[in-house]
Amino acid sequence: MNFQQLRSVREAVRRGFNLTEVAQALHTSQPGVSRQIRELEDELGIELFVRAGKRLTGLTEPGTQVLPIIERLLADSDNLRNASRDFSQHDAGPLSIAATHSQARYALPSAVRDFRLLYPQVTLNLHQGSPRQVAQMLISGEADIGIATEALAQYDQLVTLPCYRWTHSVVVPIGHPLLDGQPLTLQRLARHPLVTYDAGYTGRSHIDEAFAREGVQPSIVLTAMDADVIKTYAELGLGVGVVASIAYDEERDRNLRAIDAGHLFAVNMTRLAFRRGAFLRGYVYSFIETFAPPLTRRVVEQAMRAEVGESFDI
Numbered sequence: 001m002n003f004q005q006l007r008s009v010r011e012a013v014r015r016g017f018n019l020t021e022v023a024q025a026l027h028t029s030q031p032g033v034s035r036q037i038r039e040l041e042d043e044l045g046i047e048l049f050v051r052a053g054k055r056l057t058g059l060t061e062p063g064t065q066v067l068p069i070i071e072r073l074l075a076d077s078d079n080l081r082n083a084s085r086d087f088s089q090h091d092a093g094p095l096s097i098a099a100t101h102s103q104a105r106y107a108l109p110s111a112v113r114d115f116r117l118l119y120p121q122v123t124l125n126l127h128q129g130s131p132r133q134v135a136q137m138l139i140s141g142e143a144d145i146g147i148a149t150e151a152l153a154q155y156d157q158l159v160t161l162p163c164y165r166w167t168h169s170v171v172v173p174i175g176h177p178l179l180d181g182q183p184l185t186l187q188r189l190a191r192h193p194l195v196t197y198d199a200g201y202t203g204r205s206h207i208d209e210a211f212a213r214e215g216v217q218p219s220i221v222l223t224a225m226d227a228d229v230i231k232t233y234a235e236l237g238l239g240v241g242v243v244a245s246i247a248y249d250e251e252r253d254r255n256l257r258a259i260d261a262g263h264l265f266a267v268n269m270t271r272l273a274f275r276r277g278a279f280l281r282g283y284v285y286s287f288i289e290t291f292a293p294p295l296t297r298r299v300v301e302q303a304m305r306a307e308v309g310e311s312f313d314i
Contacts (some may be wrong), residue, residue, distance in 0.1 A: 033182035098143035167262030
């Protein structure tokens, strides 16, 4: 048994049993992947995969039982490698961060800048995706830490910590009727077409819940994954934009005006997560604290020792 065999099995599951993609991910050949899997099955004395001819179509019952053990072995291998590197090269190495567009565009830049000054030899890799994609990148080991508002707390495989609270703002072009100085209400908003986030992004659920509680039906004419797109169409007059407050920059968004909507929609919590059981190198703790100062190493280590489902607050 060797790690290449274990990786072949894990990647086969991750890549939907497509051995061509597995071979590309592992930088080997498709026959080589098939051989590694067969050799492991022969050694274990069980078939891990259901086959249709030469194609893999799914996991067998033994394969379903064995897969979590393989995942743990590979995770422990990664932890061992990271621990050794932390002693031999404590201030150099890779750091992979997965984040939603709003976090990558508006929340992370200052933390990345400050961290780079402290650790110039650390190579940062930034991946963007939906909240659920961020969670999956953490679970698969593609990312070391993930940052998002939705979804992360729903996965038992992740340790999730709160970072900061934020609210929404309404953005409109100069001269828009909502800038008349009158109080902003859901009823007034509903008289205008709205442009806001896709479902599952950047507090969209709180927007929908607020209108539903008041029995008001908004006219949402366009949705997008990121605030830059929303602001662009709001500026063109397509509709009133509803964005995260951090996404409005008075200097950059000169043709727009922002109205605080924190009293209309529930407060949102951005969270940071990492894979449960992962070994975090010293500079990872430093990045976490740079991004969210309340999350000191002591706090993070306390969360790592906590039971699944135990919640933390700031």
